[in-house]
Amino acid sequence: MARRPFTDKPADPLEEYLCNLTRRRFFGSMASTMGAGLGMNALTGLMADGAQAAITTTDGAREILSNLPHYAPKARRVIYMHMEGAPSQLDLFDYKPVLKDRFDQDLPDSIRNGQRITTMTSGQERFPVAPSMFEFHRRENNEDGIMLSELLPYTGAIAHELCFIHSMHTPSINHEPGITFFQTGHEQPGRPCFGSWMSYGLGSESRDLPAFVVMITQGYGNMQALSARFWGSGFLPSEHQGCKLRAGKDSVLYLTDPDGVSREDRRRMLDLASKINEEEYEKSLDPEITARIAQYEMAYRMQMSVPELTDISKERPETLELYGEDVRTPGTFAANCLQARRLAERGVRFIQLYMRGWDQHGNLPGEIRAQCKAVDQAQAALVQDLKQRGMLDETLVLWAGEFGRTVYCQGPLSETNYGRDHHPRCFSIWLAGGGIKPGISYGKTDDYSYNVIENPVAVHDLHATMQHLLGLDHTRNIYRHQGRDYRLTDVHGEVITDLLV
Secondary structure, eight states, X not given: OOEEEOSSOOSSHHHHHHHHHHXXXXXXXXXXXXXXXXXXXXXXXXXXXXXXXXXXXXXXXXXXXXXXXXXXXXXXXXXXXXETTOOOHHHHTOOOGGGGGGTTOBOOHHXXXXXXXXXXXXXXXXXXXXXXXXXXXXXXXSSSOEEEETTOHHHHHTGGGEEEXXXXXXXXXXXXXXXXXXXXXXXXTTSOOHHHHHHHHHOOSOSSSOSXXXXXXXXXXXXXXXXXXXXXXTTSOGGGSOEEOOSSSOSSTTOSOOTTOOHHHHHHHHHHHHHHHHHHHHXXXXXXXXXXXXXXXXXXXXXXXXXXXXXXXXXXXXXXXXXXXXXXXXXSHHHHHHHHHHHHHTTOSEEEEEEOOOOOSSOHHHHHHHHHHHHHHHHHHHHHHHHHTTOGGGEEEEEEOSSEXXXXXXXXXXXXXXXXXXXXXXXXXXXXXXXXXXXXXXXXXOTTSOSEEESOEEHHHXXXXXXXXXXXXXXXXXXXXXXXXXXXXXXXXXXXXXXXX
């Protein structure tokens, strides 16, 4: 069942305590009716379609059992491809032909307008304009078409399914706060990430897999560190944090039973641990205890579900060919895109793919070629695969980095080589499926791809719009922590209705 927070929260700790006592009586009566040892997580298994019930309580927030979102959702799940390091919009999506005639000219002060830049280029004497050295081609997108880089031929072939936003902007100018902001809606660490908010707000459609799964691909060139807190639950109960699937033999560490431990032994151990934890919860009312019970039970079921998930031997040859030759190599972006589709089929609510290596301060032409070759066919195949299976309409796909890249060159500039610094003022992303209008471009930047000049979209606006498509009112998907109501969009965010079908 879906997980919904109350808006009328208890006024004082005593009322909160009495609410929890009521909850304990409910589970006790269920246990006496259906058999001893039912426990809070075992109730999950009795729900229709294996959906999870809300089973945790915390400071000022009470669980309720409801199977209704705020309104009818267009999407049931999200696949979010995060290009860590910030891809250059100028070399991929934001076509600026006038720059060809401005090679090595100084960026006009009227364009920069005193805006802050990073310390990596603040000491440069000049800010020479570096036009993209790559050709752009018109792709079928709408009546006018869209110009996309030659580096993305497969993505260009499905442009009619995509919605391009050229007017994204963010306050963050460096990677760590930039990724943190894009994931959590706040530059400082400690808040729940997007996937955790969706797990909390919508619950899970899968009994045997987590609601939120993360996979990582190593890229080429300069790679920023990936912190586990990017998929952390922050102050939400820990059951909502992302589960990282690794490449290789053990997709999840310590999931396999040790030698000499049978399945029956494991079940008896978990039953005993659950009994002890439930007794402790009766005393302390600590919500992390119920989260622990749920996680133990999920790990037990994942011992069977994860090996089946990662076994692609039964995939049709034409499907594997669609994703490209790298699909058989675990950990590649192609392999992770295929796993994303398989996770979506099995009811996982939020699937996040990280592709590292887009931080191209120097040698951009060489590194971006390798990066695009690694992702282009696979990301296009994922959209096509979802479409062929009738899943795209219910799957919201997002492709984004944490910010963009400057039009001016960082370091030496030549006609065959250049680098670009961080640029938060404007960048491009794309979405597909899940109630998003296909075949449109939204927002515009100036001739230098430096400032947004039409239809700006903030990160909070993107988060509000995506939650809307999932059936959630972003102003009501809240959680009380330390006396304050929190949400993914903080006190900001507007739904961009022009993007919706």
